């Protein structure tokens with residue numbers, strides 16, 4: 001995979017892990033879904049462009065209950081927490097501040113966690 005430069009705009013391929021657009025071009029916000037399962041988030045690591053929207057999606061089958069809590073975020077970001085749910089539920093947040101977001105399920109905080117990194121651009 002390579003980054004193609006078109007008229008000063010870096011057009012990145014869809015592959016993950018490619019650095020944000022260079023030269024002042026703004027990377028487009030993305031939409032990502034995180035699956036909630038017993039007892040883990042999938043994926044557990046996510047890197048997105050600034051302003052991306054993350055949707056956590058609970059399963060459509062009855063299982064254990066889980067939630068989504070921002071345990072530690074970038075400076076100035078207010079903590080957020082979803083409802084506690086077992087199934088047929090989703091929770092969405094737009095992440096506009098660059099940095100590292102540590103997410104935990106308060107019911108399974110030892111094992112159920114994930115990290116989201118929001119790029120500067």
Ligand SMILES: [Cu+2]
Pocket residue numbers: 039040065066067105106107108112
């Ligand atoms: Cu949980």
